[in-house]
Amino acid sequence: MFKSTTVLGIIRDKKAVIGADGQITFNNTILKHTAVKVRKLYKGKVLAGFAGSVADALTLFERMEEMLERYSGDLKKASVELARLWRQDKVLRRLEALLAVLDRENALIISGSGDIIEPENKIVAIGSGAPYAQAAAYALLKHTDMDARSICEEAIRIASRICVYTNDKITILEI
Numbered sequence: 001m002f003k004s005t006t007v008l009g010i011i012r013d014k015k016a017v018i019g020a021d022g023q024i025t026f027n028n029t030i031l032k033h034t035a036v037k038v039r040k041l042y043k044g045k046v047l048a049g050f051a052g053s054v055a056d057a058l059t060l061f062e063r064m065e066e067m068l069e070r071y072s073g074d075l076k077k078a079s080v081e082l083a084r085l086w087r088q089d090k091v092l093r094r095l096e097a098l099l100a101v102l103d104r105e106n107a108l109i110i111s112g113s114g115d116i117i118e119p120e121n122k123i124v125a126i127g128s129g130a131p132y133a134q135a136a137a138y139a140l141l142k143h144t145d146m147d148a149r150s151i152c153e154e155a156i157r158i159a160s161r162i163c164v165y166t167n168d169k170i171t172i173l174e175i
Helices: 054-070 075-088 130-143 148-160
Strands: 007-012 015-020 024-026 029-032 038-041 046-052 097-102 107-111 123-126 171-174
Touching (some): 007 130, 007 148, 015 046, 015 097, 015 148, 038 054, 038 171, 046 054, 046 123, 075 097, 075 107, 148 171
Antiparallel strands (some): 007 123, 015 171, 038 046, 046 097, 097 107
């Protein structure tokens, strides 16, 4: 499991939202409070967030953007091809990161071991605070009428109160 972040993505009512805390740590030291760990890709139609090494994640964002361009924005196809490339390429294979990607219909987690996970509940969560944020988001989805953005923000705030590698300086993107 990657320490030092919480990234949460949710699809609700045909809206996709991804959010992340802003804390960057090195061992037991906080280096930054306001990092941005989420991006819009492919003409603003795909949301992506990362957990793990920043340099590795930036490389993966670039590769994901290339795959989205190659497959005309088809998130599932682009994700499969990225996972395949990530697993087979000698340089990419060493990258230490996880990606959470969403469009308005699909929510996926992609790993370097070739895993592509598509949760049934349209919630993706990665990083050390992921279990807390995911549990909070699931409860809020099930028991409230809150919109996706509000759920994402509140769930990450809840995680920030539990996980020492997560703070409440949250960046949220929406499509």
